[in-house]
Amino acid sequence: MNAYAAQMNASLTFLYLHELAHHTLGHLESGNRTLSISREQEAAADRWAIRIMVESDLAAPAAALPMMRFLVLLGGETLEDERRSTHPLGMRRMRDSMRYAAELHRRRGDHELADETLDAMEAAEEFMP
Numbered sequence: 630m631n632a633y634a635a636q637m638n639a640s641l642t643f644l645y646l647h648e649l650a651h652h653t654l655g656h657l658e659s660g661n662r663t664l665s666i667s668r669e670q671e672a673a674a675d676r677w678a679i680r681i682m683v684e685s686d687l688a689a690p691a692a693a694l695p696m697m698r699f700l701v702l703l704g705g706e707t708l709e710d711e712r713r714s715t716h717p718l719g720m721r722r723m724r725d726s727m728r729y730a731a732e733l734h735r736r737r738g739d740h741e742l743a744d745e746t747l748d749a750m751e752a753a754e755e756f757m758p
Contacts, residue, residue: 639682639692646678646687653677667715675717675726683733689742690730691749697723698753724750 630638651657654677656670682690701719716722727750734743 635689635692636695639688639690640696642682642688643678643690643693643696646681647674650674650677650681664712664715668717671716672722672725675722676729679726679730680733683730683737689746690726691746694723694727694749694753697726720754723753 651670651674654670654673656674662670679690682688701723703719717725727746731743731746731750734740734746
């Protein structure tokens with residue numbers, strides 16, 4: 630699979646699993662949600678999606694970084710932006726997701742892939758505003 634195809638596959642896999650996580654984790658059944666609870670649920674859905682990607686070898690989470698960079702741009706740039714949003718700050722989402730992916734890779738004994746994931750995250754951060 631070429632690099633572009635791998636990135637598209639990982640991006641779509643992450644998005645699909647993220648939305649599936651909301652169903653699986655019961656987020657859609659929540660009644661009155663505060664912005665804080667909504668952000669917590671979004672972060673939980675991100676972690677669930679990353680865990681499934683790593684454990685099932687569906688796609689490498691780091692390959693989804695181009696899509697995550699897009700989310701960073703949509704997610705605001707300041708903590709004030711985050712306080713008004715139902716989603717975590719975009720940069721926080723990307724960092725937390727990649728750090729979690731690296732942690733899961735290490736738990737599986739794949740230290741090289743963990744390091745590659747963190748290196749890819751740092752490279753992606755260089756292109757952020």
